[in-house]
Amino acid sequence: MAAAAALRPGLRACSGTRRCFSRAGGGAGLLAAERGREPESRASSFCPPAYSCNDWIGPPDRQSNLRPIVFHIPKNESPLGRRLREFRQETQVWNQQFWARQNVSFRKGKEEFIYSRLKAKGLEMKDETGQKVTLSAEEMADFYKDFLSKNFKKHMCYNREWYKRNFTITFLMGQVAFERAWRRLGWKKTKVGN
Numbered sequence: 001m002a003a004a005a006a007l008r009p010g011l012r013a014c015s016g017t018r019r020c021f022s023r024a025g026g027g028a029g030l031l032a033a034e035r036g037r038e039p040e041s042r043a044s045s046f047c048p049p050a051y052s053c054n055d056w057i058g059p060p061d062r063q064s065n066l067r068p069i070v071f072h073i074p075k076n077e078s079p080l081g082r083r084l085r086e087f088r089q090e091t092q093v094w095n096q097q098f099w100a101r102q103n104v105s106f107r108k109g110k111e112e113f114i115y116s117r118l119k120a121k122g123l124e125m126k127d128e129t130g131q132k133v134t135l136s137a138e139e140m141a142d143f144y145k146d147f148l149s150k151n152f153k154k155h156m157c158y159n160r161e162w163y164k165r166n167f168t169i170t171f172l173m174g175q176v177a178f179e180r181a182w183r184r185l186g187w188k189k190t191k192v193g194n
Helices: 079-121 137-150 152-193
Strands: none
Touching: 079 137, 079 152, 137 152
8 A cells, every 4th residue: 555655774673562543533542452443544544564663644534635644652752752742643633623524514515506506507416418517617716715705714713723733743842852862962971981
């Protein structure tokens, strides 16, 4: 399956158990084994190989059109690293849910708009050959403008929350990078001192 990026040559293999996360509903953020069942996903049940040391990006979700991420869990993950990973997972679930709902709403509204316009013209949804009848780009522009106007406040709230979450993730990533550098520096000092 072309679901994820391949490992670059020269990366060391990770030991440990295979840990896959499901991004579907109820057990989001839990290990598949902790939920007592196999990973589940509407998009894919893809699980990276056990030796992987990287996050993997899966195929697009059918509802949200976003690519879910299977997060790697390091064996010696620090509490701060865990907080970062869990917040990224929570943000991914939040983002997937928002765009899944938004896309369903968009598709439903679009179908209703097309149906009402065709009905006003005295046309059916399909022509005599069985092909779906479409509207011109100018006619559809009315729907897109109306849809964006109706959802303006929702998109503003989404963008505000998205920026907050991204700032938090960036801040936590900086803290984790500093923590790792500090740990390496402290390890080298004790190694040199012995």
